[in-house]
Amino acid sequence: MTHERFMPFSDAARQRLADPALADRLHRATILSLTKRDHLAAELPQWEALRRRARRIKLHTLTHLDDYVRQFVETARRNGATVHWGGDAEAARRIVTRIARDAGVRRVTKAKTMLGEEIDINAALESAGIEPIETDFGELICQLAGVAPSHVTAPIIDWSLEQVAALLEKKGIVHPADRADHALGRSQSREAQAAELVAAARAALRERFRSADMGVSGANFAVAESGTLVLVENEANIRLSTSLPPIHVALVGIDKLIPRLADLGTFLTLLPISATGQRQSSYVSLIHRPLNRLEIVLVDNGRLGLLADEEQYDLLSCIRCGACQNACPVYRHVSGGAYGGVYAGPIGAVLQPHLGGERRYAELPFASSLCGACSDVCPVAIPLHERLLEWRRRLVESGVRPWSERAAFAAWAWLMGHPRLYRRWRPSPEWIRGLVQEAGPGEAWIRTRDLPVPADETFAQWWKRTRG
Numbered sequence: 001m002t003h004e005r006f007m008p009f010s011d012a013a014r015q016r017l018a019d020p021a022l023a024d025r026l027h028r029a030t031i032l033s034l035t036k037r038d039h040l041a042a043e044l045p046q047w048e049a050l051r052r053r054a055r056r057i058k059l060h061t062l063t064h065l066d067d068y069v070r071q072f073v074e075t076a077r078r079n080g081a082t083v084h085w086g087g088d089a090e091a092a093r094r095i096v097t098r099i100a101r102d103a104g105v106r107r108v109t110k111a112k113t114m115l116g117e118e119i120d121i122n123a124a125l126e127s128a129g130i131e132p133i134e135t136d137f138g139e140l141i142c143q144l145a146g147v148a149p150s151h152v153t154a155p156i157i158d159w160s161l162e163q164v165a166a167l168l169e170k171k172g173i174v175h176p177a178d179r180a181d182h183a184l185g186r187s188q189s190r191e192a193q194a195a196e197l198v199a200a201a202r203a204a205l206r207e208r209f210r211s212a213d214m215g216v217s218g219a220n221f222a223v224a225e226s227g228t229l230v231l232v233e234n235e236a237n238i239r240l241s242t243s244l245p246p247i248h249v250a251l252v253g254i255d256k257l258i259p260r261l262a263d264l265g266t267f268l269t270l271l272p273i274s275a276t277g278q279r280q281s282s283y284v285s286l287i288h289r290p291l292n293r294l295e296i297v298l299v300d301n302g303r304l305g306l307l308a309d310e311e312q313y314d315l316l317s318c319i320r321c322g323a324c325q326n327a328c329p330v331y332r333h334v335s336g337g338a339y340g341g342v343y344a345g346p347i348g349a350v351l352q353p354h355l356g357g358e359r360r361y362a363e364l365p366f367a368s369s370l371c372g373a374c375s376d377v378c379p380v381a382i383p384l385h386e387r388l389l390e391w392r393r394r395l396v397e398s399g400v401r402p403w404s405e406r407a408a409f410a411a412w413a414w415l416m417g418h419p420r421l422y423r424r425w426r427p428s429p430e431w432i433r434g435l436v437q438e439a440g441p442g443e444a445w446i447r448t449r450d451l452p453v454p455a456d457e458t459f460a461q462w463w464k465r466t467r468g
């Protein structure tokens with residue numbers, strides 16, 4: 001459960017920009033992941049073809065979603081699972097807590113699930129008197145700290161080793177005496193120190209994991225033709241939620257459906273390379289005929305509304321790899337917490353206004369340099385920069401943005417529509433700075449930006465000179 005108060009992006013980002021060490025950690029982690037991704041993608045001559053195929057499969061599924069949902073429900077039931085429909089977050093929470101209460105569950109092990117974050121399942125379980133324990137190390141740290149994950153695949157990407165160690169010590173999971181023996185930075189490599197912290201957490205929590213009566217997971221993919229759930233991970237902890245407890249509840253967004261098992265090869269190649277720069281994830285679980293009781297909660301929570309959006313329904317093809325977050329220069333400075341929602345970075349900037357309300361998240365589509373790096377790395381080829389631009393247009397048209405900004409863009413559009421005037425008019429940087437400073441919100445705009453100095457020659461002058 002998170003205890004963070006919602007803060008507008010501009011304020012949250014300003015706070016984080018004041019901490020250069022944060023950006024430093026984020027740059028190191030994201031660039032490492034991106035570099036590994038780039039090398040592996042370059043090794044595959046069919047990389048671009050795979051991206052195009054993944055997009056085709058996802059768009060086909062989305063445009064036939066009613067058929068595939070029906071097929072999945074039938075096949076999953078035939079396999080022995082019970083399938084529920086969670087129309088919104090509240091309904092999904094109710095289903096999970098009811099299953100737990102009816103079975104007398106007291107403790108739940110949780111695998112990493114972004115959908116679980118989205119519907120805040122931990123809070124619901126806690127208020128029903130049930131203890132949820134995160135089994136993913138990063139998620140566990142977030143749970144202990146009462147904060148939301150910062151990244152879709154690396155929840156504590158912006159934490160330092162020292163911060164993690166201090167938290168585990170404060171919570172009594174690592175003991176000060178142990179830390180004195182293996183003082184951070186003394187003789188071990190940082191990898192060894194990190195492994196030691198994970199081992200300490202595992203030793204402290206293993207018994208609680210074993211005694212859980214129910215497990216909750218998400219799913220990376222749900223295969224319609226076979227009713228199979230596919231879960232991808234590296235820590236080998238997903239089975240603590242899916243196989244060990246007598247009941248497994250899987251939260252599955254309807255956007256996770258793919259038609260056939262044969263489609264998996266495409267996604268299982270693209271996902272690990274894009275997410276963690278690995279040729280293959282360490283563990284891929286295919287849950288087909290469950291040994292224990294399996295309850296699948298298919299969750300809509302705003303997805304059907306987005307499906308009806310002709311311009312942007314392809315956002316539902318996101319496979320939550322986090323590559324766009326790694327590639328985003330804005331995310332790399334402010335981290336996930338600044339975005340105020342479950343999804344951060346470029347995908348968050350376009351998805352959160354759909355799922356969490358456009359007024360609440362109106363600033364996010366503007367939190368981008370529009371460099372297009374996110375679109376270039378997206379394994380399902382979502383043109384994220386175009387979606388960002390569409391959101392900007394929509395927000396300006398709907399009047400959510402300040403009047404001064406709308407007026408400035410209207411004046412600019414008018415000027416661009418009068419080429420003769422435009423060619424003659426060439427404001428000095430001082431003139432622009434003076435105008436922006438006078439324009440109220442404009443002053444705030446330039447507080448965190450440097451106005452570029454115009455070149456000596458305009459593009460039109462250069463064109464005329466070089467091309468006649």
Ligand code: SF4
Binds near residue numbers: 318322323325377381
């Ligand atoms: S939008 Fe693309 S790059 Fe970003 S998380 Fe989703 S699949 Fe990955």
